[in-house]
Amino acid sequence: MAKIVCGSFGKYAPNFAKTTLEKPSQHPNYIGVKYHIESDLAPNRIELHNFHDGYCGISKVDSGRYCLCYLSKSSNLTRFGSDIKAMEQAVLYKNPFLEKYFTQSHFLFDKPLVISNVYFHPKETYNNGIFMLGDAAGAITPLCGNGMSMAMRASKILATLLVSYFNLNMKKEDLISRYDRLWKENFSTRIWAGQHLQHSFGKK
Template sequence: MQDVIIIGGGLAGLVSALELARAGFGVTLVERKTYPFHKVCGEYVSNEVRPYIESLGVDLDSLDAARITSFWLSSPSGKLLTAPLDLGGFGISRYVLDDRLYQLGQAAGVDFRLGQSVASVHFADDQFSVGMANGDTLSARLVLGTFGKRSTLDKALNRAFMQTHGSASRSPYVGVKYHITGIDFPKDVIALHNFPDGYCGMSAIEADKYCLCYLTTRANVRQHGSIAAMEKAVLHRNPHLRAVFEESTFLYDRPEVINEISFAPKEAVDNHILMAGDAAGLITPLCGNGMAMAIHGAKLASGLATRFLRHELTRPELERTYQTGWSALFSRRLWVGRTVQKLFGQSWLSEAAVAAFGTVKPALRTVMKQTHGQIIPV
């Protein structure tokens, strides 16, 4: 029996695994893909986690992470606002960052089960039994759920948000990501370009590349028959996006796509599993800070898990303290994200929102501050 099983090898899973393995515990991490791999993600990270992620052994400068200091916001018609990012951030692909954390996890002794997936999790007699899709069964004292935006495991666990946002009420959102190059765009800027029924983020990453990631609806894609056709018919209406699509070299044969993205509130502790990252709650891409939240959440989870595994906390104390701590860190940020998202999507409302932010410029910086945290002490 292991001390900890971590389900999902994104940022929250990798950071938690690394911290717990370095603390001397037996850690198994299950990930259905094999590193390195691409993920649909905006790939901008707030500097609130930079000192912490570097303290783990990730040299962001040697990985050529872009330093981002400014924010651009455009309406569907192309009206552009600019603002400084008070805290700033960095841009780096998940392909590079996740792989580096994976290498550190290997060196720390994490047992990686790659190319595998979890079918079920059961808790009884104060321990977990984890059923693998290949028929194997693993057991552990503690399970962390870091399996992303939406998973078949959410349904297997009968999570509350799936009951209200499940098959009968499917999430309408689709996420699409590209890596591009060859465009004249400032490397210190993260831009958010709105279009009818969606918005697109763009920022520099390593090696003179940029991440271009957008959220739209299934209905928008269905209306035009394909992603490519929808991009020409809808995204190109914003002149900034039209220039990006016409001038850039696209580095993928096809885009990375994810369906059924749910921004519904979730529980940070579910079926006695500590949830972290998107499994605990997904901030809208409009606010662009999910990577920092995943890293920060992993620090919280692994720190409390260490105390539990050392018998300094009972399981009820662990679960209560984690839920309370997670809510204190992230609940308001998620609420602000969901609230701000309602101002965008419909063209007229997006135009009005950008105009309002332009008239009352401090309001835009206030919203950005509400979706970013303080620098994590190392």
């Protein structure tokens, strides 16, 4: 039997790894939609645009391409029969900047990349014998951080502690508590800020 088990399941934890803090029904459910576009945009600027129950970010990636991605409450999509194009035209186009970018840009994907059932709510760093890493320990809003960067930093924190644990310099309960403390020192303020800032977006 393994002495240490780590879980980096992403946003969708399997049932055996769900934490006692996870109550998604109490939190807004989002969808994320991503495109790559070619457009006449400032290469040194990151833009954030508001729309009802969501917001859109645009930034340069490489080779003259830009990433256009947005988060929207899933209720927007439900109102339009799960038709993304219809939702974009009815909701996002009410922002004149977004209407311009959607209608005057060259879209490089035949279809957008879409992720559903996105929640931003508290989780636990250790549960049911598993150390949680990345989004499994807590998803961060795009306004306040990068989930992949956060996962790598958390992995480094845990790896450093595991060296002491396997060298018999630390008990299991100390490993659990120290990982939780260091994780919170590094990420909890940012996650808290993101959750509160997110409420400021998506207003009419």
